[in-house]
Amino acid sequence: MYTTDQYEGILAETVTLPGANGEWINAFFARPLGKGPFPGLVLAHHMPGWDEWYRETTFKFALHGYATITPNLYFRAGHGTPEDVAAKVRAEGGVPDDQAVGDLAGAMKYLRPLPYINGKVGIFGTCSGGRHAYLAACRVPGFDAIVDCWGGNVVMPPEALNEKRPVAPIDYTKDLSCPILGLFGNDDTSPSPEQVDQHEAELKKYGKDYEFHRYDGAGHGFFYYIYKAYRQEQAMDGWKKVFAFLKKHLTT
Amino acid sequence: MCTMIVEKVKIEGSGKGTGGWFKLEGANVSYDHPFDAPYEHALNIDFVNESLGPSARVAVELSESAARALVQTILNVLEQAEAGGHLARR
Numbered sequence: 519m520y521t522t523d524q525y526e527g528i529l530a531e532t533v534t535l536p537g538a539n540g541e542w543i544n545a546f547f548a549r550p551l552g553k554g555p556f557p558g559l560v561l562a563h564h565m566p567g568w569d570e571w572y573r574e575t576t577f578k579f580a581l582h583g584y585a586t587i588t589p590n591l592y593f594r595a596g597h598g599t600p601e602d603v604a605a606k607v608r609a610e611g612g613v614p615d616d617q618a619v620g621d622l623a624g625a626m627k628y629l630r631p632l633p634y635i636n637g638k639v640g641i642f643g644t645c646s647g648g649r650h651a652y653l654a655a656c657r658v659p660g661f662d663a664i665v666d667c668w669g670g671n672v673v674m675p676p677e678a679l680n681e682k683r684p685v686a687p688i689d690y691t692k693d694l695s696c697p698i699l700g701l702f703g704n705d706d707t708s709p710s711p712e713q714v715d716q717h718e719a720e721l722k723k724y725g726k727d728y729e730f731h732r733y734d735g736a737g738h739g740f741f742y743y744i745y746k747a748y749r750q751e752q753a754m755d756g757w758k759k760v761f762a763f764l765k766k767h768l769t770t
Numbered sequence: 771m772c773t774m775i776v777e778k779v780k781i782e783g784s785g786k787g788t789g790g791w792f793k794l795e796g797a798n799v800s801y802d803h804p805f806d807a808p809y810e811h812a813l814n815i816d817f818v819n820e821s822l823g824p825s826a827r828v829a830v831e832l833s834e835s836a837a838r839a840l841v842q843t844i845l846n847v848l849e850q851a852e853a854g855g856h857l858a859r860r
Contacts (some may be wrong), residue, residue, distance in 0.1 A: 598824035609798035
């Protein structure tokens with residue numbers, strides 16, 4: 519817990535790293551100053567892109583003691599404002615799952631050998647980032663905890679599968695290699711409460727270590743103070759749960 | 771990409787973006803998360819020229835009722851233009 523007599527320092531900068539297929543992408547990296555050891559954390563940004571909210575959230579986790587990296591999953595779409603780039607990706611139907619997973623794996627591999635990492639790396643994502651984080655935690659060894667905030671399209675009907683999304687994330691559940699925290703709004707339509715039920719049933723079926731919390735009076739994106747979706751009470755409780763979960767699984 | 775509902779259409783015309791006027795080559799129409807409009811999902815139209823990069827974009831984010839009213843209004847105006855002899859009857 520922070521107290522006002524503490525020295526505090528954060529180093530934050532844009533870095534580059536090899537993502538999917540060894541292709542170089544950029545990432546925003548923020549870490550506490552000092553020798554550590556610090557747990558590592560990869561953030562999977564949401565559909566609106568590698569935006570200010572995600573850069574702020576990268577700082578937020580660093581302030582809480584995590585060496586945190588947020589890869590730009592839209593790097594290959596070109597450069598412009600985060601909104602313009604995200605709009606281009608939206609028009610293309612999103613990024614391929616394999617590419618997002620490869621980029622997130624690259625960010626995890628960037629963190630692991632750093633001398634101040636405590637040997638543990640988690641992953642956090644919201645919206646499409648929650649879905650991408652779940653895919654990465656199921657398909658890539660090396661994550662020690664995952665936080666999935668309202669990841670949509672984890673449950674997908676067969677007709678929704680396509681070349682970019684050939685497998686529904688829920689179908690990888692048996693391979694999930696770490697504990698998961700899920701936060702969801704009961705007014706959300708993607709994922710709907712019924713889809714969250716299906717996801718939870720699948721985790722239970724395979725004996726996974728999971729913790730799901732569902733909030734009344736909240737819909738999709740209730741952490742986002744920049745949108746009308748923000749719900750102060752639910753968001754503050756959700757953040758407490760996020761930090762308690764990460765502390766339990768990444769610092770002990 | 772939470773709905774992934776999007777269609778692209780080739781168009782001709784001009785759009786005025788942050789850098790001034792540019793030639794349009796397409797419109798991307800989606801029903802997905804907006805960036806600014808206060809809805810979980812909106813009818814989003816991006817008028818773009820991809821050859822000029824992601825910033826060559828004129829964006830609107832509309833409520834469902836606004837989008838339907840806009841479509842009808844465009845059709846009404848084109849009909850008036852036809853009736854006035856400004857456009858050839860289709």
